Amino acid sequence: MSYDLLVIGGGLAGCEAALLAADQGLEVELWEMKPLRQTPASQSPFLGELVCSNSLRSLNPANAVGLLKLEMSLLGSQVVAAAYATQVRAGQALAVDRLAFARLMQDKVDSHPNIKRQVRLLQSLQEIPHAPAILATGPLTHETLAQDLARHTSNLHFYDAVAPVVTADSIDLDKAFWGERYGQPGQGDYLNCPMNKEEWETFYQALLAAPQVPLHDFEEAKYFEGCLPLEIMAARGPRTLLFGPMKPVGFIDPQTGRRPYAVLQLRKEDVRGQLFNMVGCQTKLTHGAQLQVFRLIPALAKASFSRLGSIHRNTFLHAPSMLDANLRLRAFPHIRVAGQLAGVEGYVESAACGLWAGWNSVRSHYGLPELSFPSTTAFAGLASHLQNQITADFQPSNITWGLLPPLPPPPPHLRKWPKKDKGQNLAKRALHDLLAWMAENNIKPAHHPPEL
Numbered sequence: 538m539s540y541d542l543l544v545i546g547g548g549l550a551g552c553e554a555a556l557l558a559a560d561q562g563l564e565v566e567l568w569e570m571k572p573l574r575q576t577p578a579s580q581s582p583f584l585g586e587l588v589c590s591n592s593l594r595s596l597n598p599a600n601a602v603g604l605l606k607l608e609m610s611l612l613g614s615q616v617v618a619a620a621y622a623t624q625v626r627a628g629q630a631l632a633v634d635r636l637a638f639a640r641l642m643q644d645k646v647d648s649h650p651n652i653k654r655q656v657r658l659l660q661s662l663q664e665i666p667h668a669p670a671i672l673a674t675g676p677l678t679h680e681t682l683a684q685d686l687a688r689h690t691s692n693l694h695f696y697d698a699v700a701p702v703v704t705a706d707s708i709d710l711d712k713a714f715w716g717e718r719y720g721q722p723g724q725g726d727y728l729n730c731p732m733n734k735e736e737w738e739t740f741y742q743a744l745l746a747a748p749q750v751p752l753h754d755f756e757e758a759k760y761f762e763g764c765l766p767l768e769i770m771a772a773r774g775p776r777t778l779l780f781g782p783m784k785p786v787g788f789i790d791p792q793t794g795r796r797p798y799a800v801l802q803l804r805k806e807d808v809r810g811q812l813f814n815m816v817g818c819q820t821k822l823t824h825g826a827q828l829q830v831f832r833l834i835p836a837l838a839k840a841s842f843s844r845l846g847s848i849h850r851n852t853f854l855h856a857p858s859m860l861d862a863n864l865r866l867r868a869f870p871h872i873r874v875a876g877q878l879a880g881v882e883g884y885v886e887s888a889a890c891g892l893w894a895g896w897n898s899v900r901s902h903y904g905l906p907e908l909s910f911p912s913t914t915a916f917a918g919l920a921s922h923l924q925n926q927i928t929a930d931f932q933p934s935n936i937t938w939g940l941l942p943p944l945p946p947p948p949p950h951l952r953k954w955p956k957k958d959k960g961q962n963l964a965k966r967a968l969h970d971l972l973a974w975m976a977e978n979n980i981k982p983a984h985h986p987p988e989l
Contacts, residue, residue, distance in 0.1 A: 587633070604967055612980070628717050705811050731835075733798050747830050748826050818831070880933050
């Protein structure tokens with residue numbers, strides 16, 4: 538073989554792993570089935586495609602996912618770097634121009650002298666040479682490979698839904714307004730579509746009655762709670778959406794001077810603001826039903842959709858039983874699994890998993906001990922989730938503060954830590970411990986660490 542590491546899959550986790558290993562001197566071969574074959578959710582031939590939202594969520598390190606991005610950046614993340622390079626204003630979130638982002642990720646891979654890319658569709662684990670490899674085929678792993686994984690290990694699944702995207706010139710701006718909730722910094726990045734009570738009730742009843750794309754007879758509807766289809770949330774009760782993605786709290790409609798009864802938020806999909814994502818409106822309604830239902834929102838009465846919502850099956854492993862603490866498949870120890878296939882949820886978490894797998898592949902190649910992150914870091918929080926032997930029904934998870942150990946008791950003059958300072962204190966602790974650990978392991982920070 539002419540390579541030191543084989544990476545299978547050119548999504549966020551695969552690109553992150555390949556680029557990290559290549560930057561550290563390994564010869565890497567990357568197998569990706571595009572453009573030979575596309576997943577059901579893919580819309581472009583590029584690597585690193587974001588198929589659902591264009592947001593990598595919060596930028597604030599006092600938020601768990603913000604801390605994870607900071608840790609990734611210090612450890613050399615090319616995904617985070619590409620996100621900043623293609624950033625679209627979205628208030629306190631890191632949103633990107635998804636096409637520009639994917640093009641940049643592909644350019645990074647294809648221009649790297651230590652990476653050779655092959656267009657290849659992997660259909661079984663036996664096709665992987667018995668040499669160091671990272672399997673990062675993602676939540677839409679090709680059906681044949683997924684079936685082979687199920688035979689040799691075990692796998693579970695859930696269903697993930699995609700939100701529609703509307704064109705900017707089709708939105709009625711006289712019936713929408715710009716602004717952040719509670720007038721937070723970044724005002725003007727979100728376009729808000731208000732509804733009064735009568736408009737809301739018409740929309741809600743139409744949503745409940747709208748036809749949905751049926752599942753196949755062999756499919757079982759198991760949805761991820763963090764990304765429920767809009768109609769599934771609506772069926773849980775008439776006020777579920779009003780306390781969820783369409784909550785009006787923190788807004789004043791400038792047309793009426795009052796708080797709306799409901800608000801649908803639109804977020805920019807591209808730098809020029811020609812496309813807008815319907816935030817929280819992931820759906821499995823039929824395409825015809827989507828056109829009818831979403832055009833009941835006054836600002837979207839004449840909306841033109843560049844993408845309609847859809848639903849697709851996501852594949853993931855039962856990580857606690859299938860993977861060891863360093864992401865190796867117990868049944869095939871030369872193969873590490875990274876990204877959403879490993880059992881994490883979200884763009885950032887998937888890329889972090891790829892970065893982790895890449896670093897440990899590098900360490901193993903050079904005969905160094907594999908990395909075990911400080912327990913106080915977001916990386917360690919993800920690791921603890923993947924090794925959770927207690928929860929019977931293992932499900933993919935985003936990074937949350939609940940995956941990190943609690944803060945020590947507060948100083949004597951405080952009865953307890955102020956809730957508003959919890960995230961900041963957890964982030965400070967994590968950053969301090971991560972930097973000390975990186976120094977011990979002779980890992981130079983990719984960027985100058987910020988002051989928290």
